[in-house]
Amino acid sequence: xxxxxxxxxxxxxxxxxxxxxxxxxxxxxxxxxxxxxxxxxxxxxxxxxxxxxxxxxxxxxxxxxxxxxxxxxxxxxxxxxxxxxxxxxxxxxxxxxxxxxxxxxxxxxxxxxxxxxxxxxxxxxxxxxxxxxxxxxxxxxxxxxxxxxxxxxxxxxxxxxxxxxxxxxxxxxxxxxxxxxxxxxxxxxx
Ligand code: 5GP
Numbered sequence: 001x002x003x004x005x006x007x008x009x010x011x012x013x014x015x016x017x018x019x020x021x022x023x024x025x026x027x028x029x030x031x032x033x034x035x036x037x038x039x040x041x042x043x044x045x046x047x048x049x050x051x052x053x054x055x056x057x058x059x060x061x062x063x064x065x066x067x068x069x070x071x072x073x074x075x076x077x078x079x080x081x082x083x084x085x086x087x088x089x090x091x092x093x094x095x096x097x098x099x100x101x102x103x104x105x106x107x108x109x110x111x112x113x114x115x116x117x118x119x120x121x122x123x124x125x126x127x128x129x130x131x132x133x134x135x136x137x138x139x140x141x142x143x144x145x146x147x148x149x150x151x152x153x154x155x156x157x158x159x160x161x162x163x164x165x166x167x168x169x170x171x172x173x174x175x176x177x178x179x180x181x182x183x184x185x186x187x188x189x190x
Pocket of ligand 1: 012013014015039040043074075076078084085086104105106107108109110
């Protein structure tokens, strides 16, 4: 048997696209093959979020230090003053083990990763229409109006970058979308 080769998979999509739920479902279905990267962020944890599970929650100073020490594969200021980045080492280790390494990151981060891993499989997750996305974001109702406005702006910017991705997955029905992602992962050369 030849050496097992890992596959780097980048999943992006605007807030409200349902990408986090999709990724969680994929992980359930492929616990052996798939490893999902845990990002570092300077945003505070939401209720129920545990350090090291959804994110590594770090201070702005710690984040800057990670940048300086070259510990991040990519990083971006996704919202004003709020930074997110992918720790490099675990990504490299899991790729070396032959895993599908999945990064759920924004468009800016995806562009940085593609410079280093041009063969990465890129997937953009979105609802069918921009109107559906707006509705989903409004319905969440967890944000104050200003925060919602900001999210809509960022979502619009991301929506317009969808063409940069090799694959688009329309998330109407979660099980269909998950199957579509599995089909992409199984058929992609990387
Ligand atoms: P949230 O704070 O709602 O979990 O995530 C907000 C946004 O940050 C999402 O679009 C998500 O894809 C992005 N994001 C999460 N982790 C990273 C990361 O490590 N790098 C980059 N560039 N974006 C990230």
